[in-house]
Amino acid sequence: MSSNTRSTQQHYVAPVEETPLVAIDAVKAEGKPSNLWRDAWADVRRRPMFWISAAIILLVVVVALFPGLFTQVPPNNDCQLSNSNAGPAPGHPLGFTKQGCDIYSRIIHGTSTSLSVGLIVTVLVAVLGILFGAFAGFYGGWVDSVLSRLGDIFFSIPYILAAVVVMSVLSKYASIWTIALAIGIFAWPATARVLRAEILRVKNSDFVMAATALGVSRFRILLRHVLPNSIAPVIVITTISLASAIVAEATLSFLGVGLPSSIMSWGNDISQAQRDLRTAPQTLILPSIALSVTVLSFIMLGEVVRDALDPKARARR
Amino acid sequence: MTEIETQKTIGTSVPESRTDDERPLLEIKDLKVGFKTQTGMVTAVDGVNLTLYRGQSLAIVGESGSGKSTTAHAIINLLPGSGEITGGQILLDGQDLTKATKHEMESIRGRKVGFVPQDPMSNLNPVWSIGFQVEEAIRANGIASERKAVKARAIEVLKEAGLQDADRRLKQFPHQFSGGMRQRVLIGMGLAANPQLLIADEPTSALDVTVQRVILDHLESLTRELGTTLLFITHDLGLAAERAEQLVVMYKGRVVESGPSLQILQNPQHPYTQRLVAAAPSLASRRIQATGSIKAAEDSMGEDAASAAGEAIDLIATAEARAEALEAAAAQPPAIVVEDLTKVYKIRGTGDFTAVDSVSFQIAKGTTTALVGESGSGKSTVAKMLLKLEDSTSGRILVGGADLANVRGQELFALRSRMQPVFQDPYGSLNPLRNIGNTIGEPLMTHKVGTKASRRERVFELLDQVSLPRTLVGRYPNELSGGQRQRIAIARALALKPEIVVLDEAVSALDVLVQAQILRLLADLQAELGLTYLFITHDLAVVRVIADNVCVMQKGRIVEAATTDEVFENPQQQYTKDLLAAIPGANIPLGV
Numbered sequence: 001m002s003s004n005t006r007s008t009q010q011h012y013v014a015p016v017e018e019t020p021l022v023a024i025d026a027v028k029a030e031g032k033p034s035n036l037w038r039d040a041w042a043d044v045r046r047r048p049m050f051w052i053s054a055a056i057i058l059l060v061v062v063v064a065l066f067p068g069l070f071t072q073v074p075p076n077n078d079c080q081l082s083n084s085n086a087g088p089a090p091g092h093p094l095g096f097t098k099q100g101c102d103i104y105s106r107i108i109h110g111t112s113t114s115l116s117v118g119l120i121v122t123v124l125v126a127v128l129g130i131l132f133g134a135f136a137g138f139y140g141g142w143v144d145s146v147l148s149r150l151g152d153i154f155f156s157i158p159y160i161l162a163a164v165v166v167m168s169v170l171s172k173y174a175s176i177w178t179i180a181l182a183i184g185i186f187a188w189p190a191t192a193r194v195l196r197a198e199i200l201r202v203k204n205s206d207f208v209m210a211a212t213a214l215g216v217s218r219f220r221i222l223l224r225h226v227l228p229n230s231i232a233p234v235i236v237i238t239t240i241s242l243a244s245a246i247v248a249e250a251t252l253s254f255l256g257v258g259l260p261s262s263i264m265s266w267g268n269d270i271s272q273a274q275r276d277l278r279t280a281p282q283t284l285i286l287p288s289i290a291l292s293v294t295v296l297s298f299i300m301l302g303e304v305v306r307d308a309l310d311p312k313a314r315a316r317r
Numbered sequence: 318m319t320e321i322e323t324q325k326t327i328g329t330s331v332p333e334s335r336t337d338d339e340r341p342l343l344e345i346k347d348l349k350v351g352f353k354t355q356t357g358m359v360t361a362v363d364g365v366n367l368t369l370y371r372g373q374s375l376a377i378v379g380e381s382g383s384g385k386s387t388t389a390h391a392i393i394n395l396l397p398g399s400g401e402i403t404g405g406q407i408l409l410d411g412q413d414l415t416k417a418t419k420h421e422m423e424s425i426r427g428r429k430v431g432f433v434p435q436d437p438m439s440n441l442n443p444v445w446s447i448g449f450q451v452e453e454a455i456r457a458n459g460i461a462s463e464r465k466a467v468k469a470r471a472i473e474v475l476k477e478a479g480l481q482d483a484d485r486r487l488k489q490f491p492h493q494f495s496g497g498m499r500q501r502v503l504i505g506m507g508l509a510a511n512p513q514l515l516i517a518d519e520p521t522s523a524l525d526v527t528v529q530r531v532i533l534d535h536l537e538s539l540t541r542e543l544g545t546t547l548l549f550i551t552h553d554l555g556l557a558a559e560r561a562e563q564l565v566v567m568y569k570g571r572v573v574e575s576g577p578s579l580q581i582l583q584n585p586q587h588p589y590t591q592r593l594v595a596a597a598p599s600l601a602s603r604r605i606q607a608t609g610s611i612k613a614a615e616d617s618m619g620e621d622a623a624s625a626a627g628e629a630i631d632l633i634a635t636a637e638a639r640a641e642a643l644e645a646a647a648a649q650p651p652a653i654v655v656e657d658l659t660k661v662y663k664i665r666g667t668g669d670f671t672a673v674d675s676v677s678f679q680i681a682k683g684t685t686t687a688l689v690g691e692s693g694s695g696k697s698t699v700a701k702m703l704l705k706l707e708d709s710t711s712g713r714i715l716v717g718g719a720d721l722a723n724v725r726g727q728e729l730f731a732l733r734s735r736m737q738p739v740f741q742d743p744y745g746s747l748n749p750l751r752n753i754g755n756t757i758g759e760p761l762m763t764h765k766v767g768t769k770a771s772r773r774e775r776v777f778e779l780l781d782q783v784s785l786p787r788t789l790v791g792r793y794p795n796e797l798s799g800g801q802r803q804r805i806a807i808a809r810a811l812a813l814k815p816e817i818v819v820l821d822e823a824v825s826a827l828d829v830l831v832q833a834q835i836l837r838l839l840a841d842l843q844a845e846l847g848l849t850y851l852f853i854t855h856d857l858a859v860v861r862v863i864a865d866n867v868c869v870m871q872k873g874r875i876v877e878a879a880t881t882d883e884v885f886e887n888p889q890q891q892y893t894k895d896l897l898a899a900i901p902g903a904n905i906p907l908g909v
Contacts, residue, residue: 009368009563011576013586019573021588024830025800027786206746210809213704214760215733228750 040308053300060294064112073105076264085280097269097283098276106269107290113265114246114294117180121245124184126238129191130227133234136192137199138222148196151189159186160251167257174260183248191237198230205229232309239302243295250291266291340411342513342546343369343392348405350384350391361387361400363570369563371513374540374547376561376578378554378593380828384570385550386435389516392548393430394422409514427458431507431545433517437499437524441491447502448487451475451509458510470509478505479535497528504536508543515540517549525691526855526899533560552828555599555858555902558582566590596833599902601632602861602885635837636862638844649682651715652817652849653703658712660698672698674873675712680866682816685843685850687860687881689896690870696853699870700821703851704738705729716817734764737810741822743802747794753780753805754790760812779808783838800831804838811842817849825854836863858900861885869893 044050063070073091083089083100094103136147154162166182167174202208203226211221246266252258253267254274261268266287273284350362362384369375379385390396392407392414407414409429417425426432434440441450451471461467468487475483478501491499500520507515517536521529537560540547551557557564558578565575566589574587582600585591594600660673673695680686688696701707703714705721714721716736724732737760740746747756757779761772777787783804794802803823810818820839824832840863842848852864860867861881868878869892877890888894 009370009576011580011586012572012574014571014573016588019568019571019587019589021592022569024592024834025798027789027797027801205748206740206742207748209706210738210740210746210806211759212706213733213736213738214763214809214813215730216759216763224751225748229748 040305043308044304047304049300050304053297053304056293056297057301060111060115060297063108064115067108067111070108071102071105073102076101085276085283087282094286095282098272098280103269103283103286106264107266107287110264110266110269110287111290111294113176113259113263114249114267114291116176117183117249117265118242118246118298120177120180121184121187121248122238122242124180125188125191125241125245126234128184128188129195129238130234132188133192133195134199134222134227134230137196137230138203138218138226144196147192151192154186155189155193157186159183160248162186163248163252164255164257167252171257174258176259176263179249179252179258180245183245183252187241187245187248191234191241194233194237195230198233199226202226202229232306235309236302236306239298239305243298246291246295246298341368341408342371342410343367343548344406344408345388345392346406346408348388348391348407349403350387350396350400351403352397353399353401358403360403361570362391364405365567365570365572367565367572367575369514369546369548371546372544373563374537374549374561375563375565376557377548377550377565377567378552378557379567380552380830382569383567385567386518388567389518389548389550392516393426393432395432427454427512428510429512429514431510431512431515433500433504433507433515433520435519435522437496437503440503441494441499443491446488446490447475447494451487451502451506454506454509460510474505474509475502477508477539478502480505495528496524497532500524500532501535504532504539508539508545511543512545514546514548517547519550519552522552526857527691527895530899553599553901554582554593554597554829555900559901566593592830595631595633596829598632598829598832598856598858598862599900601636602858602900604633605636605861605885632833632836632862635833635840638837638840649684651679652682652717653680653851654713654715655679655699655703656713656715658699658702658714659710660695660702660707661710671873673702673709676868676870676873676875677712678868678875678878680817680849680851682849683843683847684865685852685863686866686868687852687854687864688868688870689854689857689860691855693872694870695873696870697821700738700819700851700853704736704819705733730764734760734813735815736817736819737813737815738819738821739803739806739810739823741825743799743806743826744794746806747802749794751793752790753792753794753797756794756805757808757812760809764813766813775812779812782811782842783808798831800827800835803827803835807835807838807842811846814846815848817851819851819853821853822855823852824859825856832859839863857896869896 079097079099079101081100083092083096084098086096086100088095092102092104094107097103097106132147132151136144136151163179163182163186166185167179170178170182205225208221208225211225216224249258249265250267250270253265254271256271258267258271259265261272269287270284270291273280273287277284345365345367348362348365348367349360351358351360353359365384365388367375367377367388377385377388387396387400390400391402392409394414394417396402402415405415409425414422414425441447445453448468448471451474452467455461455467455470455474461470471487472483475486480486480498480501494502504517504520507517520536521532524532533556536547539545547561549557549561551560558581561578563576564578564581566573566581566587568589574581574585574590581590582594585594656677658673658676659671662670662672664670676695676699678686688699690696698707702709703716703721705724709722716732719728719732721732751759754773754776757776758772761767761775766772767775776790780787780789785801785804785808789797789805794805797805806823807818823839824835827835836859839850843850850863852860854860864881866879867881867884868875869884869890870876871892877884877888877893879889884893885897888897
């Protein structure tokens with residue numbers, strides 16, 4: 001041993017008083033039992049982003065439900081061409097559109113349209129996406145092949161383009177429902193894909209194997225173990241899809257294949273204002289701001305909720 | 318131009334110079350490292366002192382969270398973003414590294430201090446060829462800059478690291494290398510610039526035991542040849558003592574004991590070290606081996622060590638408890654019969670792969686059979702087929718006389734309650750979104766056992782059995798440690814009062830002390846409930862403590878099957894001998 005010739009080191013023992021032993025693997029569960037939702041709430045509560053976006057969304061919902069609380073001006077009946085593209089006037093804080101209608105009133109009254117389209121599309125996308133994604137990912141094999149190819153077909157068509165086609169065909173029946181359907185039918189594959197990938201990951205977990213070994217039925221395993229652990233990205237993607245559905249409705253209306261001009265919506269207003277962008281930019285910018293702020297708050301909320309629900313993010317804390 | 322000068326010395330082994338003997342190469346004085354968290358600074362390393370002389374080797378031993386890796390990372394300033402050195406000195410050859418600038422640190426890394434990371438699988442970039450990555454390291458260390466010279470040195474490095482036909486290997490990608498080969502590459506890269514100090518952070522923990530031994534042998538001879546000083550980090554006390562002259566035992570960020578390895582191992586002074594010595598499977602297995610019987614091994618433990626270990630678990634006592642239980646359970650009919658079991662996977666392109674090749678064994682009721690093998694030996698596939706999580710290609714499995722192949726529907730459902738698994742990964746085996754009560758109660762719900770109140774009572778009973786407080790019922794897995802999660806997994810497995818428990822590497826991911834606790838728990842539960850265990854593991858040392866019979870698997874076949882004593886005392890196959898020799902601590906006189 002070469003070390004014998006070297007500077008040998010002393011055997012050092014730390015005083016036990018300074019390095020007390022702790023019970024091996026003692027349970028350290030104190031305070032209130034933590035529960036997923038309670039934890040998520042505690043986490044969310046600390047973030048200003050959550051409060052800001054939640055406040056805006058709440059405001060938007062109230063506006064959509066009770067527009068009368070925010071403006072006394074009837075949105076359509078008061079239009080006078082003499083006011084065309086005029087600036088703010090008493091009682092009309094944001095000025096007038098080309099048709100001489102009150103911009104503020106139109107934004108307030110258009111909220112419910114935009115929000116309804118957003119909500120209907122989101123529900124549709126979530127239901128279709130979860131059904132297709134969950135079954136394709138969990139059952140695999142031919143179920144996966146059939147469902148995934150079907151999703152690919154819809155995925156290969158840009159949903160705006162598809163909605164344009166559908167809406168031009170259905171122009172006679174254009175309404176909040178048809179436009180939501182036209183967007184929703186083509187928007188779900190993204191959700192389905194994300195969920196499928198997540199389910200493929202989760203279904204190989206040991207806890208799924210343990211449940212199988214217990215004799216829990218396949219469907220129950222999907223519902224109870226796999227889906228809840230895969231749903232977090234879907235929650236994010238649906239909040240974003242709510243935002244993009246609102247945008248899509250605006251786009252379609254802007255392109256002239258959306259809602260008839262008799263239905264007030266932000267998209268319609270933006271569409272009609274485009275020709276006057278240089279002379280009266282406020283007629284386009286003001287409804288666009290309403291649109292952006294709403295969309296942004298939904299996206300922000302989605303991010304916050306994702307962070308709070310993600311078990312991996314939770315473990316790191 | 319110093320690069321060129323150093324270049325000349327490369328390749329020729331440096332004669333051991335002893336002129337600087339008086340001054341240690343590395344001296345850590347009162348080192349403190351903290352991590353920033355949301356709630357403030359958390360101290361990870363709290364006043365560590367360490368001295369390492371030229372040409373010596375030193376191992377830092379400790380459980381996860383003891384601060385051993387943090388200490389090593391602090392030396393070369395590789396602490397993660399939130400970590401920072403809050404006090405003390407790290408003197409490398411007299412230079413204080415805690416005060417080194419970023420630029421100075423870069424020239425120290427690689428050139429003066431080499432580093433071998435823990436996981437060979439994730440530490441090589443999969444999109445670049447091995448050659449590219451080795452050459453990059455060589456260039457970064459300024460060993461050579463001209464294309465041809467770099468390549469020549471890269472080939473040399475790989476040859477030194479023990480890779481045959483290195484020039485051909487340069488063009489290959491990491492996925493074409495086995496784990497052992499990748500670790501050789503990483504060791505080669507760490508030593509490429511002929512550093513004075515090599516830090517190896519658990520260099521072989523991710524590798525099979527036989528590979529681990531070869532790699533460590535190679536590392537040892539290589540560093541001796543080059544005169545490199547070796548600092549290595551490990552959780553395995555046996556391994557540390559075998560491979561290093563000096564030992565530093567860390568516990569909760571502090572050094573509790575340090576000094577010459579043999580002295581510490583044979584005469585541990587600090588109660589924590591005593592606990593470790595008592596709980597290390599490699600040492601326990603050696604001790605049983607040396608004395609020829611478990612009882613004698615227990616007596617030889619030494620009074621003070623055994624008593625001072627206090628509440629800690631002595632593995633030899635566990636082994637003895639099991640041996641006694643076995644005597645009582647003798648002459649029982651077999652609980653499991655496996656005959657000619659074969660599993661063939663069809664792989665697209667490359668044809669069939671036989672994962673399990675006509676495996677046969679029997680397990681008597683109330684006994685433990687260990688299925689031992691390295692990764693890819695097919696041991697886990699056998700477990701999955703036994704649990705009917707996978708179908709066999711051919712062969713039979715009889716559980717309590719019933720042929721698994723014919724069991725379907727309601728019968729299979731009933732059979733599942735008699736046979737339960739516990740898996741390896743404590744973090745993956747519990748659903749993170751369900752609370753402990755629901756997790757343990759799920760088997761009862763699924764099989765509709767009893768009423769709501771009686772099920773609740775049974776959950777409490779199970780928590781008692783695995784020695785966890787009843788208050789955990791409403792808690793979620795994220796509040797529990799790995800060992801506690803594994804207890805929950807055991808409680809879930811026991812809920813339906815099964816006869817058979819399949820333990821698939823159930824203790825492999827745990828720290829030694831926790832592992833010892835769980836092994837003790839398993840032995841106690843077996844004695845109490847008459848359980849039959851199929852214990853799947855890669856660790857023969859653990860087998861010595863827990864199993865009655867051993868089947869050694871290699872490449873899908875059982876190469877040797879006998880009682881544990883027979884396998885350990887008189888192994889017939891070369892492969893078994895290799896596995897036994899690979900248990901760390903073979904060369905340590907334990908003073909028994």
